[in-house]
Amino acid sequence: MSDTDRYQQRQQKLKSQIDERIASAQHERGLVLVITGNGKGKSTSGFGTVARAVGHGQQAGVVQFIKGTWACGERNLLAQHGVQFAVMATGFTWDTQNKEHDRRAAQAVWQQGKAMLANPNLDVVLLDELTYMVSYDYIDLDEVIEVIEHRPIDMSVIITGRGAHRRLMALADTVSEVQSRKHAFDHGLKARQGIDW
Template sequence: MTDNNSANDSEKNLDQKNAQHKKRMQAVKEKVDQRIDSAQEERGLIIVITGNGKGKSTSGFGTVARAVGHGLKAAVIQYIKGTWACGERSLLENAGVGFEVMGTGFTWNTQDKTQDIAAAQQVWLKNKKLLQDESIDVVLMDELTYMVAYKYIELDEVLEALKNRPVNQHAIITGRGCHRAIIDLADTVSEVQSIKHAFDNGIKAQKGIDW
């Protein structure tokens, strides 16, 4: 009898826990459903992915890949990019994604500010045209934040171009130290923080993982 009573008590406790869990989950579902019902506006988003951690460009390219997978048309502008191979470009160009690449690499490599400004301005002109093109659904501006921070591209020009882009066009900006004015304008902002990085422990950048 004692064993039967213990089994019955355990079963009752389990039933109570299940009932409490169901009640909590139902309350969560109701809140989520309310948020979904209230979020009915459809328009292009400004998405900023900033911070000191690894994964900003990766996230941006992942969003482009998702968009292309849904049949959207995307374009990519890469500001801090040299002539080395780019796995994302190799993949996405085959999927119809257009690329504009600054091509000078890191500023500590060129050590020529005048050349860097000229290269940035040349790519920015193409960038602005993409931000005016209603046929482009998604524009990824990879590492644009550096161009604004270095004053290679005027902040006001960037803000104006973002504000005046086609209403349904999504704009994604990546890079460290995003200017507060761009963050304020953005709809979604994510900050990627570094906890550990292999490079800090003397491990070289890996093909297919880091580039």
């Protein structure tokens, strides 16, 4: 048997296994995705999924916690395509240095997020940097879980941020962990528009 024949057999076996898994996946509903870890790209991944949905003609909403005062290329682009945004707009917690102010700001934007999560016209909702709001106890974890569990059945939810609570990961259908192996900032390189924000 030639190398070409062996390769073709392996690929045919792999194709059969994949086809079988696709055929057995018969349930359809909105998904919960958690993108966590200490590496760069969690929000970018979430926004990429929103962009994909919009590209398929779906309706999306984004709730931005923490980074709301920065220029946001994704927001600049996606808002032009009808994506709803709710932005905390206080910046990073180390900028404000006012826990009660940050808690009130988180609660205000969370109210907008809850409205999005109840909106049957939205297909996808991104809760960007939500994990921090839970770990800082600005937003109640039980409430977050309850709202997500009672969303419209076809709505998908994306949660991003470091240190995702184990209950959020248990709730999720898909969990991805972004690991940092090397980061330009650690070597004195400035964040770049279009790459880092």
